[in-house]
Amino acid sequence: MSSVNFNFSKPVSGTIWTTWVVPDKPWLLLEVRSEARRAVRFYLLDYKTGEWLWQNAPVPEPWWVSVAGVTSTTLVLHRFKGYESPERTALLAIDLAAPAVLWQREASSLVSAAGDALRCSNGLDSTVQIVLDARTGKEIDLEAPNNVGAHKISPLVRPFQYLEGTPYFGTVSEFARTRLQLHPVGAVEYLEHGGLILLTLHVKQEELVSYLVVLTAAGEVLLNEKTNDNLKGIAVDTFFLLEGWLIFVKNGNELLSYKLV
Known part of the structure; x- marks a missing residue:
């Protein structure tokens, strides 16, 4: 019998802007x-145990940075000039262990990023690329196959979106109207x-507002949770699966997880 089992709830102080899966x-x-x-x-969170590995970690630039990529050991950030000039100006690497x-x-x-190799633009000319070691920031041989790492298929699975007016949205x-007494607008994710x-x-x-619903193929509702109040527009990529974890x-400020069994 299928079930949806609560795993964790993690509120944070602020808005969860992006989430990244750490490879391996x-x-x-x-x-x-x-x-x-x-x-x-x-x-940094272990999504299986629901335990923080660390939290609320600051960086030298308090605001004008954003995640560029993540390797199995390193968080890579882009630094920006500012609102008036939002182009990227530098790379900043953070040790995930510390x-x-x-x-x-x-x-x-x-x-x-692939493995521990970062392919980057070099200087102001975006057509010139180099490969850096994610741990040291030093240039490594662009041609050496052992240095460029191997791309792996991400275990993260995201839903499909169907806009209002399409056949599947109507279905x-x-x-939702007959079983849940909800009247969807704009788009659904499936x-x-x-x-x-x-x-x-x-x-x-x-x-x-938005609701996340999990049901069996026979129509039995296992989860019906209101996920957002007072949305400014239709949300995209509202949930994802990782190895059976929803x-x-x-x-905007609470990360939740359920185990799908």
């Missing part, structure tokens, strides 16, 4: 931003997993 580890990296404090902080700054490199930006909308159906429904009440953000 059961870890999630969270970028959390507070507009009121003009501060960005980073959190967290502590490993190195900085001016006039560079990340193009891609889901009818089900994913099938292990005989379960996962839906995000946007509903116009006093404000635009993970989503509630009201």
